[in-house]
């Protein structure tokens with residue numbers, strides 16, 4: 001009978017140990033875990049008032065888990081080594097059994113948690129908690145009875161020692177993890193400080209603003225991984241440049257970087273361009289053709305303007321991105337791909353998803369890491385560096401030594417740059433081409449001659465809302481999240497010499513001083529209040545334009561249309577030479593535009609490239625010259 005009881009007792013103890021080990025490995029909250037252990041001992045083994053004290057860094061024993069104690073009582077549970085029963089256990093590293101606490105001189109009742117000591121017999125069993133051979137705390141339990149505990153203290157000590165060992169291992173593990181975590185946090189903080197000091201450099205990307213430094217830091221972080229990157233930002237902010245930078249900083253840099261503009265091709269062509277086609281797949285497919293996915297094998301595929309692809313093509317693209325395989329058009333063989341995908345768009349994708357124009361599953365697939373490129377107007381600190389970079393580029397390409405005058409730089413810094421860096425580049429190239437004495441003066445800038453085609457485009461947008469416009473106040477512009485468009489300045493009344501009527505490109509660039517446009521200047525004159533600094537070259541005399549030319553120097557204020565006409569003409573006219581050696585002579589800008597459209601199969605993006613214009617500028621010019629777009 002006694003054997004059976006002992007057997008039962010052993011089974012209960014074994015079960016308790018098993019449960020304790022489970023609890024100890026179940027949570028990261030040490031205090032909570034230890035309280036659970038005490039609850040289990042109390043429930044299964046009638047070991048009441050369990051307490052666990054742990055040694056802290058200042059060698060004090062602190063009560064960190066207890067059953068049936070208020071927070072206040074717990075806070076009183078602090079002992080020095082050697083003090084009281086608990087202090088003695090830590091000091092000696094040996095278990096202690098006190099059959100009746102009322103008779104124990106070492107008993108301090110510091111917590112005040114045993115006020116029933118006069119009414120019942122309280123026995124205490126305490127064992128050291130050890131880890132790696134060191135005593136790091138104490139586990140105690142009370143046995144409460146009316147006439148003294150009749151059970152076996154030895155078996156209590158044995159069981160509690162096992163539990164204390166498990167606790168010791170757990171505490172050690174928690175402390176190691178906490179220490180490592182503290183170390184990692186310190187390291188993270190240190191690295192963050194280092195990173196903020198680092199001047200990130202990426203080849204070809206010119207910038208000094210904090211916003212762009214953050215972008216470059218992101219570029220460095222994402223480059224080594226294969227994750228899909230989505231680059232967002234307005235047109236001309238440098239999305240392709242950043243995509244190339246990511247490729248060049250990755251281990252794929254020796255492999256191809258292949259770009260495709262998804263908006264420039266109709267769906268059938270886009271499909272064959274991306275996936276390739278087999279001979280005979282369609283009329284004119286005379287031989288097998290590798291698509292860009294195949295050409296980019298091992299490298300990076302940059303899908304520009306991804307926000308513009310049709311819903312049916314979105315489904316096809318999704319399949320490749322998910323399964324990393326595809327078939328050529330007209331083919332049956334499944335081809336595996338190994339390409340890193342970088343996408344870019346200036347479309348508000350969230351709005352497109354909400355309106356059902358863009359698939360949510362594709363959105364999530366491409367939106368793994370997103371890099372937002374701020375518009376130039378939000379990082380005007382970059383303008384001086386960029387402007388000088390483009391002047392140097394012009395000089396290298398033309399073996400010239402043109403300089404940029406500070407006055408011109410001042411005007412550039414005030415411009416809102418709706419066309420961003422691309423527009424700045426065009427502006428500099430144009431001024432460098434036109435300037436007469438090897439210096440770009442403020443008056444050489446197109447906005448100062450009422451020939452700023454950006455302001456013309458802005459003007460067009462503000463008077464001719466485009467379908468799908470989604471930015472309040474700026475029809476035709478859709479700003480993605482985090483890419484707020486500038487508030488339109490109040491239209492200033494048209495002034496002599498300024499026909500843009502206060503459109504942003506002009507009024508901001510001139511600081512509202514369009515009245516001082518060149519028309520008011522006599523030959524050799526310098527505008528009032530704008531003396532030439534001695535160190536700077538003498539301001540040149542601007543000749544009058546030929547009769548019937550651009551309205552820049554006309555005394556009369558031309559109508560907005562006349563300005564647009566002139567500006568677009570200027571735009572197209574200025575680019576003569578980009579079309580290559582076989583470009584014929586044109587008598588009107590309209591003819592040149594028609595020639596480019598015909599030559600590129602009426603693909604506006606391609607015509608734009610031929611003419612050195614953006615797709616939007618081509619689209620504007622087509623409307624301007626009433627050219628009906630041919631569709632095939």
Ligand SMILES: Nc1ncnc2c1ncn2[C@@H]1O[C@H](COP(=O)(O)OP(=O)(O)OP(=O)(O)O)[C@@H](O)[C@H]1O
Nearest residue numbers: 204205206207234235236237238239240241421422
């Ligand atoms: N930080 C920069 N440093 C030097 N050049 C830049 C920078 N940002 C942009 N550019 C130049 O501006 C022009 C436009 O850049 P890019 O084509 O990368 O812009 P994008 O955002 O991809 O334009 P889009 O949306 O129209 O395709 C390019 O000639 C590019 O080299």
